[in-house]
Amino acid sequence: MQRLDKAFSSCKLFSRTEIAKVLKQRRVCVNEVVVTKPDFKVDLAVDKITLDGNIVSFNKYAYIMLNKPYGVVSSTDDGRDTTVIDILPSEFKRDGLFPVGRLDKDTVGLVILTDDGASAHKRLSPKTHAEKVYYFEVADEVLVDTAKEIEQGVLLKDGYTTKPCRVKLISSKSGEITLTEGKYHEIKRIFGAKGNKITFLKRIEFAGIKLDDSLGAGECRYLTESEIELFTK
Ligand code: URA
Numbered sequence: 001m002q003r004l005d006k007a008f009s010s011c012k013l014f015s016r017t018e019i020a021k022v023l024k025q026r027r028v029c030v031n032e033v034v035v036t037k038p039d040f041k042v043d044l045a046v047d048k049i050t051l052d053g054n055i056v057s058f059n060k061y062a063y064i065m066l067n068k069p070y071g072v073v074s075s076t077d078d079g080r081d082t083t084v085i086d087i088l089p090s091e092f093k094r095d096g097l098f099p100v101g102r103l104d105k106d107t108v109g110l111v112i113l114t115d116d117g118a119s120a121h122k123r124l125s126p127k128t129h130a131e132k133v134y135y136f137e138v139a140d141e142v143l144v145d146t147a148k149e150i151e152q153g154v155l156l157k158d159g160y161t162t163k164p165c166r167v168k169l170i171s172s173k174s175g176e177i178t179l180t181e182g183k184y185h186e187i188k189r190i191f192g193a194k195g196n197k198i199t200f201l202k203r204i205e206f207a208g209i210k211l212d213d214s215l216g217a218g219e220c221r222y223l224t225e226s227e228i229e230l231f232t233k
Helices: 004-010 016-023 117-122 144-152 186-193 223-231
Strands: 028-030 049-051 061-067 107-114 134-136 168-169 172-178 199-206 219-220
Touching: 004 016, 049 168, 061 223, 107 117, 117 199, 117 223, 134 186, 172 186
Parallel strands: 107 199
Antiparallel strands: 028 049, 061 107, 061 219, 134 172, 134 199, 168 172
């Protein structure tokens, strides 16, 4: 058992002073009952604690799946554009959250946000070869032979040859591409090198974690236990 204000502050959700105010505003329930006392004792393994009606996660680290909408940037702080942190609902916000890897502003889909720097670093390390799967649409037809060439590696304009990848065509102008690296604008540059143009790009999987179909653009949820295992292994 521990004090309610301590539970919130040790998970970096609120400082002790902030949570005292939030409690006064009658926004916190423990097992469906409003609690206003900071020293109220809770057992995080058993008690259901909600803030503004939403269940609060008291895990040491937060792991969040976001379906990034179009026009939002994958950074923590941007003077001009709306960031993935800006659009998180308040109950998901906590200090130290950052997006794991980057999607372009005009790319949509799966972004994982966490404050677990060590696991994020591991997942992003080129040594781990975490697979990233994207659904793509292009302006012009992709021939089967072109898809095979892309799979073997493509020489980009800057002299870099991309690592082997997998391409599954769904139609002549759409498909899925699986990469194990994440170079700047990589997919756009791969198709550009083949004289084609990406018209739509959506990340649908990262390190074995699939984007939840039920999340609309801009919606998020916490990773499940098995997804956290895939992320932190
Ligand atoms: N490749 C791109 O070109 N853009 C992305 O956002 C991700 C991969």
